[in-house]
Amino acid sequence: MQETKCKCGGNESARKFEKVCHILDSHSREKNKLIPILQEIQAEYRYLPEEVMTFVATCLDLSPARVYGVASFYANFALKPKGKHVVHVCDGTACHVKGSEDIKDALQKRLGLTDDKSTTEDMLFTLEPVSCLGACGLAPVITIDNKVYGQLTPADAVRLIDEVIAKEAE
Amino acid sequence: MENNEFVIVDNREILIENELNLLELIRKANIELPTFCYHSDLSVYGACRLCIVDIEGMGIVTSCSTVPTAGMKVKTNTAELRKMRKMYLELLLANHHQSCTTCLKSDSCKLQDLASRMGVNEVRFKMSEVKMKIDDSCPSIVRDPNKCILCGDCVRACHEIQGIGAIDFINRGSGTTVAPAFNKELKEVDCVYCGLCASVCPTGAITVKQEIDNVWQAINDEKKIVVAQIAPAVRVAIGELFGFDAGILTTGKMVAALKMIGFDKVFDTSFAADLTVFEETNEFLKRRESGKKLPQFTSCCPGWVKYVEQYYSDLLDNLSSCKSPQQMFGAIAKDTLPESYGIDRADLFVVSIMPCSAKKFEAKRPEFNKDGQSDVDAVITTQELGRMIKQAGIQFANILPESLDMPLGFKTGAGVIFGTSGGVSEAVLRYASEKITGIKSDSPDFVEVRGNEGIHVKTVKIGGVELKLAIVSGLKNAGKIAQQVRNGECDYDFIEVMACPGGCVSGAGQPVSSDSKARNLRKQGLYQADKTLQLHKSQDNPYVNKCYQDHLGQVNGPEAHRLLHTKYRSRKRFNDSSFSVFNNPVNEKLQVCICVGTSCYLRGSQKLMQKLIEYVRDNGLEDKVDVRATFCFENCDKGPSVKVGQIEHSKCTYEMLVAEMNKQLSKIVV
Numbered sequence: 001m002q003e004t005k006c007k008c009g010g011n012e013s014a015r016k017f018e019k020v021c022h023i024l025d026s027h028s029r030e031k032n033k034l035i036p037i038l039q040e041i042q043a044e045y046r047y048l049p050e051e052v053m054t055f056v057a058t059c060l061d062l063s064p065a066r067v068y069g070v071a072s073f074y075a076n077f078a079l080k081p082k083g084k085h086v087v088h089v090c091d092g093t094a095c096h097v098k099g100s101e102d103i104k105d106a107l108q109k110r111l112g113l114t115d116d117k118s119t120t121e122d123m124l125f126t127l128e129p130v131s132c133l134g135a136c137g138l139a140p141v142i143t144i145d146n147k148v149y150g151q152l153t154p155a156d157a158v159r160l161i162d163e164v165i166a167k168e169a170e
Numbered sequence: 171m172e173n174n175e176f177v178i179v180d181n182r183e184i185l186i187e188n189e190l191n192l193l194e195l196i197r198k199a200n201i202e203l204p205t206f207c208y209h210s211d212l213s214v215y216g217a218c219r220l221c222i223v224d225i226e227g228m229g230i231v232t233s234c235s236t237v238p239t240a241g242m243k244v245k246t247n248t249a250e251l252r253k254m255r256k257m258y259l260e261l262l263l264a265n266h267h268q269s270c271t272t273c274l275k276s277d278s279c280k281l282q283d284l285a286s287r288m289g290v291n292e293v294r295f296k297m298s299e300v301k302m303k304i305d306d307s308c309p310s311i312v313r314d315p316n317k318c319i320l321c322g323d324c325v326r327a328c329h330e331i332q333g334i335g336a337i338d339f340i341n342r343g344s345g346t347t348v349a350p351a352f353n354k355e356l357k358e359v360d361c362v363y364c365g366l367c368a369s370v371c372p373t374g375a376i377t378v379k380q381e382i383d384n385v386w387q388a389i390n391d392e393k394k395i396v397v398a399q400i401a402p403a404v405r406v407a408i409g410e411l412f413g414f415d416a417g418i419l420t421t422g423k424m425v426a427a428l429k430m431i432g433f434d435k436v437f438d439t440s441f442a443a444d445l446t447v448f449e450e451t452n453e454f455l456k457r458r459e460s461g462k463k464l465p466q467f468t469s470c471c472p473g474w475v476k477y478v479e480q481y482y483s484d485l486l487d488n489l490s491s492c493k494s495p496q497q498m499f500g501a502i503a504k505d506t507l508p509e510s511y512g513i514d515r516a517d518l519f520v521v522s523i524m525p526c527s528a529k530k531f532e533a534k535r536p537e538f539n540k541d542g543q544s545d546v547d548a549v550i551t552t553q554e555l556g557r558m559i560k561q562a563g564i565q566f567a568n569i570l571p572e573s574l575d576m577p578l579g580f581k582t583g584a585g586v587i588f589g590t591s592g593g594v595s596e597a598v599l600r601y602a603s604e605k606i607t608g609i610k611s612d613s614p615d616f617v618e619v620r621g622n623e624g625i626h627v628k629t630v631k632i633g634g635v636e637l638k639l640a641i642v643s644g645l646k647n648a649g650k651i652a653q654q655v656r657n658g659e660c661d662y663d664f665i666e667v668m669a670c671p672g673g674c675v676s677g678a679g680q681p682v683s684s685d686s687k688a689r690n691l692r693k694q695g696l697y698q699a700d701k702t703l704q705l706h707k708s709q710d711n712p713y714v715n716k717c718y719q720d721h722l723g724q725v726n727g728p729e730a731h732r733l734l735h736t737k738y739r740s741r742k743r744f745n746d747s748s749f750s751v752f753n754n755p756v757n758e759k760l761q762v763c764i765c766v767g768t769s770c771y772l773r774g775s776q777k778l779m780q781k782l783i784e785y786v787r788d789n790g791l792e793d794k795v796d797v798r799a800t801f802c803f804e805n806c807d808k809g810p811s812v813k814v815g816q817i818e819h820s821k822c823t824y825e826m827l828v829a830e831m832n833k834q835l836s837k838i839v840v
């Protein structure tokens with residue numbers, strides 16, 4: 001049996017289930033409110049667990065395939081659990097020209113990630129490429145938990161990550 | 171002449187007659203505009219853009235999504251239109267994994283056909299390379315997303331006609347594909363294997379799984395006696411693969427071809443359909459007498475059966491317990507033929523030739539397997555048989571007809587009309603009427619139950635008895651009726667269901683035809699075949715009667731039950747999954763699982779869960795109890811289903827749940 005284990009205490013996950021029910025109720029369980037419902041659920045879980053999507057499909061009388069179709073269409077919905085810290089590497093034109101590939105490679109190497117595996121085993125980091133952060137003047141740019149760092153070398157980027165890791169270890 | 175009810179299509183006046191869109195009107199004018207995403211039975215999508223036309227004052231528009239209005243001046247074939255269509259095709263081909271020579275769809279591929287019609291000789295765009303996984307997980311359908319052109323026909327068919335929505339578009343941009351929920355495999359989701367998606371797919375992206383190789387292997391095996399059963403709908407369609415019109419009966423040629431291929435005996439599924447009529451009608455009349463388990467649903471269609479198991483398992487008792495004709499044939503063949511041929515049961519190889527993809531799944535169900543051997547060893551479709559005939563180089567059009575073998579090849583007309591929607595009901599009525607009145611009748615027909623609607627309701631008077639029937643095809647329609655039954659909103663006696671619109675004649679295993687005309691011709695072909703046979707009522711089939719005398723004993727008796735009946739079960743729509751509602755690090759906690767699957771949800775399992783959470787919290791039991799929401803214990807007819815520790819409870823109330831939980835908790839504490 002496949003299970004989604006929650007790392008937090010029991011009350012936390014019960015609260016989440018009740019929250020899902022509450023979110024559904026607050027939208028009167030209407031099919032055409034699927035997107036806001038998913039958004040609010042994602043705010044709770046930080047991603048959209050399969051089982052929860054199936055439950056939502058049941059409650060809204062939609063097919064799970066349709067719910068998944070909608071969820072996978074929008075880049076904003078996360079279908080896999082994300083790490084505690086989310087790192088975005090910009091791969092827009094300006095950043096690409098200024099060597100964002102090398103930064104990505106360096107970070108992937110540091111964190112033991114690949115293009116297909118974007119979250120670390122310990123759930124501490126998720127590394128994702130994004131297509132333009134709108135800070136081209138600072139290229140190449142990365143963000144760590146939405147904070148922007150610009151004009152980086154691969155070594156700079158790795159150092160930033162090391163700082164976060166050090167802080168976590170405290 | 172007045173001009174205002176006409177459209178001018180390429181300088182000719184074409185009358186507007188309720189056409190819903192310009193495309194239909196243009197086709198009426200005998201101009202076959204190319205399309206991928208248009209199907210007259212489905213909603214309009216307007217994505218492929220091949221149906222473009224040039225309208226004076228409007229410019230270039232898609233005709234499938236334009237309403238014809240009086241005085242419109244339309245050009246369908248300008249140089250610009252031709253150039254654009256060609257480019258659209260090239261773009262589609264650039265994204266298409268071209269393996270035409272080895273593709274199953276090669277002989278009926280719309281993409282190939284249009285590419286050659288539009289004169290696409292080369293593809294100027296760079297071919298995309300990403301290779302996606304082929305899904306051949308289920309027994310009936312194969313998905314090869316690399317060949318998908320994203321026309322969406324399959325998605326709409328599954329959603330709009332079958333009401334299931336097992337597949338949908340996922341991802342976006344260049345990553346878009348069509349897939350089941352969570353990108354799972356088909357066998358893990360709620361697909362019922364009807365194959366409608368494969369029928370409408372213009373390319374080889376969704377196809378019916380092939381079993382030809384197994385059949386050749388058995389034929390080449392000296393030790394094996396290989397017998398065939400031919401389903402009713404096949405005989406009026408296989409000719410289409412060899413230049414005959416739809417609906418032309420070619421049973422005799424088919425028998426000859428099967429013998430040439432190397433089959434030892436060729437029998438008729440219609441024999442088993444006659445047998446089904448005996449069993450199913452008597453079952454029905456008994457239920458009517460007792461007033462229990464009514465209405466009775468038919469159980470011949472495996473797509474419908476899986477649908478009931480998944481969505482209406484509370485109505486499983488209403489399903490006839492009869493096996494389908496295919497499986498009745500398999501059971502009788504495996505039980506009687508080895509002895510008469512003097513061989514081991516293991517050396518008899520039964521091949522079904524079916525119009526259907528779901529029959530492949532049915533034959534592999536554990537219910538129809540005895541000591542590791544299936545009653546039916548292989549199921550091939552009408553199309554697959556056509557392919558075998560071609561592989562063997564047989565000139566189907568020229569060969570002389572031969573006759574079916576006895577005794578399992580003898581049938582009445584009632585067994586033949588089983589292949590069309592309404593046919594099963596009529597066959598049952600032909601039996602029931604004589605049984606009810608006790609009078610032999612010379613005019614067996616019940617034309618009032620024939621019809622083309624997806625839901626056809628009819629009250630039939632026999633003697634003093636009124637029988638209320640519903641004849642349904644398409645599972646979305648079936649779902650509507652099942653919901654009425656569940657809600658107690660109707661008083662039908664007998665409900666016939668076939669998953670494919672129009673019944674087995676338009677099954678996914680049949681030759682691909684782009685219009686509903688072929689469906690009707692095949693239907694007429696079956697009624698014609700009934701007319702040309704000597705016997706029209708199953709009860710008159712001497713060989714079925716003999717089969718009861720020699721093997722089965724009483725109709726509905728114990729031996730008949732052993733061989734001809736079965737029991738279906740509730741089935742979860744999705745693979746196992748559950749999520750934790752209370753979960754904590756303490757090891758010795760009591761697990762309480764509450765099903766939130768569809769049936770249990772509808773029966774209030776979510777409220778149950780919420781109340782339990784409150785109870786656990788109010789009583790400070792958080793470290794002792796682990797509450798989980800799970801999907802489906804396959805016990806849906808008795809929901810809400812709950813499991814406390816190892817103990818399962820059906821129809822669980824809040825009080826029962828709390829009592830059971832406290833009982834088990836007290837044991838843990840002591």
Ligand code: SF4
Binds near residue numbers: 336
């Ligand atoms: S086989 Fe039928 S149920 Fe399954 S995806 Fe295709 S249309 Fe839907």
Ligand code: SF4
Binds near residue numbers: 317373
């Ligand atoms: S699988 Fe076939 S029918 Fe479905 S979207 Fe792709 S090409 Fe169209």
Ligand code: FES
Binds near residue numbers: 205206208220
């Ligand atoms: S048929 Fe009109 S856009 Fe595809």
